[in-house]
Amino acid sequence: MKLTVAELFAGVGGFRVGLNHISEIDLENRAIEKGDWEFVWANQYEPSTKAQHAFNCYTTRFGLENHSNEDINKVNKDEIPDHSLLVGGFPCQDYSVARSLSNEQGIEGKKGVLFWDIKEVLVAKKSPFVLLENVDRLLKSPASRRGRDFAVMLKTFDELGYYVQWRVINAGEYAMPQKRRRVFIFAHKKNLNYSWKIQGQKLDINRDNIFNDIFPIEKALEIESLDLNEYKDVLDVSNNFKEGKFLETGMMVDGNVIHARVSAKVEPIFSLEKILSISRKYNADVEEYAIEKEKLNKWEYLKGSKRIERTSSNGHSYIYSEGSMAFPEKIEEPARTMLTSEGTLNRSSHIVFDREMKKLRKLTPVECELIQMFPPNWTDTMPKRNRYFMMGNALVTGIIARIEPKLKKIIESE
Numbered sequence: 001m002k003l004t005v006a007e008l009f010a011g012v013g014g015f016r017v018g019l020n021h022i023s024e025i026d027l028e029n030r031a032i033e034k035g036d037w038e039f040v041w042a043n044q045y046e047p048s049t050k051a052q053h054a055f056n057c058y059t060t061r062f063g064l065e066n067h068s069n070e071d072i073n074k075v076n077k078d079e080i081p082d083h084s085l086l087v088g089g090f091p092c093q094d095y096s097v098a099r100s101l102s103n104e105q106g107i108e109g110k111k112g113v114l115f116w117d118i119k120e121v122l123v124a125k126k127s128p129f130v131l132l133e134n135v136d137r138l139l140k141s142p143a144s145r146r147g148r149d150f151a152v153m154l155k156t157f158d159e160l161g162y163y164v165q166w167r168v169i170n171a172g173e174y175a176m177p178q179k180r181r182r183v184f185i186f187a188h189k190k191n192l193n194y195s196w197k198i199q200g201q202k203l204d205i206n207r208d209n210i211f212n213d214i215f216p217i218e219k220a221l222e223i224e225s226l227d228l229n230e231y232k233d234v235l236d237v238s239n240n241f242k243e244g245k246f247l248e249t250g251m252m253v254d255g256n257v258i259h260a261r262v263s264a265k266v267e268p269i270f271s272l273e274k275i276l277s278i279s280r281k282y283n284a285d286v287e288e289y290a291i292e293k294e295k296l297n298k299w300e301y302l303k304g305s306k307r308i309e310r311t312s313s314n315g316h317s318y319i320y321s322e323g324s325m326a327f328p329e330k331i332e333e334p335a336r337t338m339l340t341s342e343g344t345l346n347r348s349s350h351i352v353f354d355r356e357m358k359k360l361r362k363l364t365p366v367e368c369e370l371i372q373m374f375p376p377n378w379t380d381t382m383p384k385r386n387r388y389f390m391m392g393n394a395l396v397t398g399i400i401a402r403i404e405p406k407l408k409k410i411i412e413s414e
């Protein structure tokens with residue numbers, strides 16, 4: 001099997017940066033791809049804005065060829081080129097399904113839910129391997145019925161003939177510069193050599209899970225199991241799933257699921273301090289990022305602990321409370337999770353004390369890129385505020401880079 005990839009929800013190309021170990025941009029603004037993965041197709045479309053900053057960044061770095069800027073919902077999935085690996089980071093949405101009104105036999109998910117587009121690609125292209133990324137909340141959503149959404153997802157993969165492995169990885173625990181916790185999901189068709197090896201044997205959460213091999217765990221705790229074969233189909237799971245949330249790592253083989261909580265084997269820390277010192281080379285003058293004196297009170301208030309009386313929409317009054325946050329950031333630790341609101345006047349934005357300037361300041365866009373392990377200036381194709389947003393949406397590319405050699409070996413042995 002060849003190392004061919006289709007990238008969905010490509011954003012500014014985090015999966016590609018990771019798989020092809022990209023750490024630099026050349027003089028023509030193109031990414032220097034050191035890896036062997038051929039991206040046969042990528043799709044990125046931002047429905048909420050006219051400007052397509054992410055798409056433009058991706059094409060500046062990788063060229064226009066094979067890159068689509070169409071709403072994935074409108075893409076004819078049969079026309080996507082064949083590939084060995086399908087990758088993508090997609091949102092946690094409501095994955096419940098209902099019986100289709102137009103077709104008695106069929107089922108229908110809610111409109112605009114991007115997982116159903118992934119499913120359509122899998123049906124049309126029979127992608128042998130799939131690597132996805134999502135927020136860890138996916139494992140326990142929705143709040144009203146814990147675990148239902150992930151169970152729907154697993155049952156969908158099962159019905160399409162896939163085995164699935166997953167793991168919540170906190171990049172900060174594995175020598176990377178951000179404490180970002182995300183769930184990574186690896187699915188593979190059951191008719192592959194790779195899958196045959198684990199067929200019919202007792203599953204071992206350490207041995208048979210690609211993630212736990214690469215991001216070692218100290219211990220698997222509270223191992224639990226469930227059998228999705230007890231549910232007739234995806235509709236049955238959607239209506240009747242009862243088990244509860246899924247734990248941080250797990251596997252599904254022929255509908256049988258085992259899952260467990262893990263304690264990570266923590267590796268040395270890559271601190272925010274180190275990022276600040278690397279970024280000096282790219283941002284000599286950081287004065288413009290200093291927080292204004294007249295806004296200091298506001299920042300202090302946002303970062304501080306508070307108890308506020310609020311009134312809900314039905315007239316109920318309640319106390320909203322939140323604890324205080326480090327202000328400025330503790331730079332001896334990896335950065336906290338970066339959100340799309342990074343850089344704005346917001347409680348979650350990182351504020352650091354700049355020792356040279358002797359002032360409090362926001363992070364620069366380059367620092368945000370470094371925290372997500374993108375090459376410096378990767379997103380300088382767009383306005384600053386969009387650069388922060390793109391990094392909040394992206395992933396720690398180092399995780400993908402670390403999985404890559406193993407993935408390559410697996411795919412090349414097919």
Ligand SMILES: C[S@@+](CC[C@H](N)C(=O)[O-])C[C@H]1O[C@@H](n2cnc3c(N)ncnc32)[C@H](O)[C@@H]1O
Pocket residue numbers: 009010011012013014015043044045046047054070071072073088089090091390393394395
């Ligand atoms: C979580 S982000 C993924 C970011 C990406 N992994 C990266 O490294 O930048 C999800 C992406 O899906 C895109 N998206 C949202 N709705 C879409 C749609 N209907 N069709 C295609 N892309 C869509 C968003 O614009 C966003 O870039």
